[in-house]
Amino acid sequence: MTTELMDVLRTLFMTAAILVLAYLFTRHVASRSASGATGRLFRRSMTILEQIPVGKDQKLLLVKVGDDCYLLGCTPGGITCLNRFTREEAERWLSAEQQSVTPAAETFEQLLRNKILRQRPDGEGEEKNGRAD
Structure with missing residues (x-):
């Protein structure tokens, strides 16, 4: 009887020890990747400059x-590249981001509005009351 009890206790102890070690390992791996330890191995060349929520589970990312800068649309169904801005096109936004003189969201809004206006057919890109339709 005592041998069976000892076997059950040993099994419970080993199970608990495995669960604790798995938890600690997961926390260790998560903290290393969050702190940028993997950044030493791989140079990070991608940065999210701006996020704008546009609906439930939908957002625009710059x-x-x-x-180059990319305008991405993110939905639960996937990610779509809406536009690509070259360095020259995004230079004004990037300089404002680095200098923090102009609010980044306002400049991003202006950049997006200008791009939309350029893509519309003739006559439809006119602004009314300072806003694009």
Whole structure:
């Protein structure tokens, strides 16, 4: 009887020890990747510059990859590249971001509005009351 009890206690102890070690290992791995330990191995060349929520589980992201910026639409169904801005096109926004003189969201809004206006057919890109339709 005592041998069976000892076997059950040993099994419970080993199970608890495995669960505790798995938890500690998971926390260790998560803290290393969050603190940027993997950044030493891989250079990070992608940065999220701005996020704007546009609906439930939907947002627009402005992401810098190398010298280019991308406007991405994120939904639960996937990620879509809406536009690519070259360094020259995004230079004004990036300089405002670095200098923090102009609010970044306002500049991003202006950049997006200008891009939308350029893509519309003739005559439809006019602004009314300072806003684009």
